[in-house]
Amino acid sequence: MPKLIHLDTDIGGDTDDLCALVMLLGWPDVEVVGVTTTCEDGGRRAGFARYVLDLAGRPGIPVAAGAAGSLAGFPEQPGIPDPARFWPEPVPARPGPPGAALDLLAAGIERGATVVAIGPFTNLALLEAARPGLLASTEVVLMGGSVLPLGPGYPRWGADYDFNVQCDTTAARVVFERCDPTLVTVATTVQLALRSAHLPALRAAGPLGRLIARQAGAYAELYRHPELARRYPAFPDDLLNFQHDPLAAAVAAGWDGVTVDTLRLTPGRHDRWLSFALTAAGKPTRVVTAVDRDRFAADWLRAVERADQLTR
Numbered sequence: 001m002p003k004l005i006h007l008d009t010d011i012g013g014d015t016d017d018l019c020a021l022v023m024l025l026g027w028p029d030v031e032v033v034g035v036t037t038t039c040e041d042g043g044r045r046a047g048f049a050r051y052v053l054d055l056a057g058r059p060g061i062p063v064a065a066g067a068a069g070s071l072a073g074f075p076e077q078p079g080i081p082d083p084a085r086f087w088p089e090p091v092p093a094r095p096g097p098p099g100a101a102l103d104l105l106a107a108g109i110e111r112g113a114t115v116v117a118i119g120p121f122t123n124l125a126l127l128e129a130a131r132p133g134l135l136a137s138t139e140v141v142l143m144g145g146s147v148l149p150l151g152p153g154y155p156r157w158g159a160d161y162d163f164n165v166q167c168d169t170t171a172a173r174v175v176f177e178r179c180d181p182t183l184v185t186v187a188t189t190v191q192l193a194l195r196s197a198h199l200p201a202l203r204a205a206g207p208l209g210r211l212i213a214r215q216a217g218a219y220a221e222l223y224r225h226p227e228l229a230r231r232y233p234a235f236p237d238d239l240l241n242f243q244h245d246p247l248a249a250a251v252a253a254g255w256d257g258v259t260v261d262t263l264r265l266t267p268g269r270h271d272r273w274l275s276f277a278l279t280a281a282g283k284p285t286r287v288v289t290a291v292d293r294d295r296f297a298a299d300w301l302r303a304v305e306r307a308d309q310l311t312r
């Protein structure tokens with residue numbers, strides 16, 4: 001039996017959402033049962049997800065546009081970079097009826113799917129409000145949660161860098177408190193790089209690989225990640241982007257190249273940011289604390305290549 005996965009994503013900004021979705025499409029013994037979008041902008045993110053799935057030859061995987069806002073109010077409005085730089089052709093928006101994303105999430109959970117949230121957790125919190133207790137009945141993997149500091153050679157990023165949590169702190173609290181999540185945090189994901197060295201293999205893989213290569217180059221140029229790599233010795237010289245979301249998706253798929261520790265965590269605000277402190281009375285929480293970097297890079301690329309092979 002394949003592992004069932006429901007992906008909740010804010011695809012259309014950082015390239016790692018695309019990297020995660022394509023990886024899942026090529027991961028052995030995984031079935032993506034649905035995709036919902038958050039931080040929506042008139043269905044544009046749902047349109048991007050649909051485009052990728054159609055490019056992969058997966059028209060049967062349903063997509064639903066989800067929350068357009070934040071329960072806590074956006075600290076700043078999430079943007080979508082110029083689509084002409086990131087996509088090879090115009091991508092039509094796919095707005096949906098109210099509640100469609102929650103219905104799709106609930107259907108996946110009722111089938112036994114693991115939910116992996118790689119954007120702000122607004123849809124999951126709304127589902128908990130509409131169907132109390134449903135989240136607690138399934139495995140939930142969250143990309144986010146500021147817990148441990150970054151190691152030597154990395155930037156001194158703290159909770160302020162934890163976009164998925166800070167974008168909707170109310171939703172993050174609700175989801176953390178109402179289910180038993182696994183946190184895949186920046187302190188671990190920042191160790192994983194999408195590199196210029198990967199581009200030849202991606203371009204040779206097929207249309208999905210070429211799309212990732214296109215967006216990786218555009219995103220790196222837009223956010224000056226090569227310049228960031230020159231400032232911090234822990235990053236490779238040819239850094240294009242971080243593989244935050246693909247690691248969360250791999251953990252949801254059951255990849256065993258990580259160390260998962262149970263830590264007692266208590267959420268709290270510090271300097272207006274929501275973080276998760278280690279406390280004796282905290283909630284026992286699974287946290288990914290280490291990763292086999294080389295193995296992940298190889299397995300991720302292999303899954304992307306397989307996803308492209310399946311399109312032929």
